[in-house]
Amino acid sequence: MTDHIFSWGHSKRYNDFSSYFRNKFNERVQKVSVDAGFTCPNRDGAKAWSGCSYCNNKTFKPDYCRLEIGISEQVKKGVDFFAKKYQSMKFLAYFQAYSNTYASLDVLKARYEEALAHPKIIGLVIGTRPDCVDEAILDYLGELAENHYVMVEYGVESVQDETLTRINRGHLFETSRWAIEQTAKRGIHTCAHLILGLPGESRGDVLNQAKVISELPVENLKLHQLQVHKGTRMAVEYERSPEDFMLFSADEYVDLVVDYLELLNPEIIIERFVSQAPRDLLIAPLWGLKNFEFVARVEKRLAERETWQGRLWKY
Template identity: 75%
Template sequence: MQFPWKHNRRYNDFPTYFKSKFNERVQKVSVDAGFTCPNRDGRKALNGCSYCNNKTFKPDYCKLEKSITEQLNQGIEFFAKKYQSMQFLAYFQAYSNTYADVTVLKERYEEALAVEKVIGLVIGTRPDCVTPEVLDYLQELSQKYYVMVEFGVESVKDETLERINRGHDFAAAQWAINETARRGIHNCAHLILGLPGENRSDFLEQAREISKLPVENLKLHQLQIHRGTRMAVEYANRPEDFELFTVDEYIDLVVDYLELLNPNIILERFISQAPKDLLIAPKWGLKNFEFVAKLEKRLAERDTWQGQLYESQK
């Protein structure tokens, strides 16, 4: 069968898309550029989102005492040992990387772009931390470089966003994604399946709502309970409020989710795995590629694919 994305995988996968876009291997290199977050500096809150512990995804070489250039050069040196020919994207990952005056953003982004073999930026941020001025600047950059803005959307339900202390509503995400896409800037939405107070019906409605937006890339992951978070305390006190999936339960949910999802959306990730010393639950021990193999097997068993039900629900 010929799928809309013109290859035989049963979902619109990111690696295939990325290889088709560039002439050689391109690797993200994480950077901690010293940004903070309105949920941590007191503008909206002090303790951050209830599930968030930034240590779960920050590589060891990302240390603030090192400059952006030093961090990138160390990351590039690590990957260059594995592959002879590579280009790199500076991945501004920790906290909210558009949360500063545009003059500060220009200084930090352009330092990264000045590093040899860096051909673009991936910028992780919150929907409420972009302004028209920032997006206009990123639009200018995107004329010369690959620029991707990755938004933490997390849920499409305002009640859930309030419960997890996000400090913004879904309308903020809708605005940010629409405005980014309108300017021709690449975008990615990050969503969590399993947040407290949500059920299977909510998760599938999420797929329908996200499909209405001009989302280019999508990162999904299962809810994880991390040490050092407010959610860890909530989980200890009321575990019955949480739906922590087994691997098989989550695979079946993702298959159902994919069936409803706009086939134009590119799937970049399905799961995340925090370091063992920070992870309370669920403890799957699966890497993304291992999960993908299981998911593809289930899609084939059910003879289904991304977007199979998308047209029928429009």
């Protein structure tokens, strides 16, 4: 089995992002994060003021992403940082923090096109909520995608409406389904973020999620273990009722990921299995593992179980 070439074109036991990216671009490509000053309908009062119960955006913003620095300057700083090592590298501008389609179309055009003006930027990765896109925005992104790499990353988080309501997400799963289908329909790359272990969800619920996502035109998938961050409503809930939370040990989560992969459409590219908040913002779980160390454990467990992504998937 070690020399077996899977449907994604290599012998790794899951359809990994780094191999896909290398094959797609035939050169080194790196994302550079951009903070374009957007907010979120769950924070500005359009839907709520408090945000999603788990959310603390400080957990994933690089230091050079500050609102007082313009988009062009942020892009330049990000490009210069990585270009010191690799002069021939190309870049994707990653609009990451908050909801990066939550503005008028004129504002979006100006901010995206400012990032694309840098000669080394070959495309955009846009993180947003599925309830923050409409036909006009997607039509525009579809036009951009004719000449640039454009991916929209949607915070789906769960496929269960009860869970989405509990975490104050502000939309139901049908909204995510619509957004993903309409985005893919326009030739725009799609990515879904999903959190495994949200309060109220069982192991069976998590594994069923893999089957539901496999039915959608999702190109990339980012999985995250549930983390409880300081300064969030979820931190208060965790302190009051820790028994409501399914916080996995690292080994338990490895087994869950392998079970999840077995049920997942093999065409879906896995961009990550875990995320890791800064230690000073993280309450639980405290694994002390780097991302590459966790990936190595998943790969080892896949080999031990002689299994692979999609082994139990049914079209």
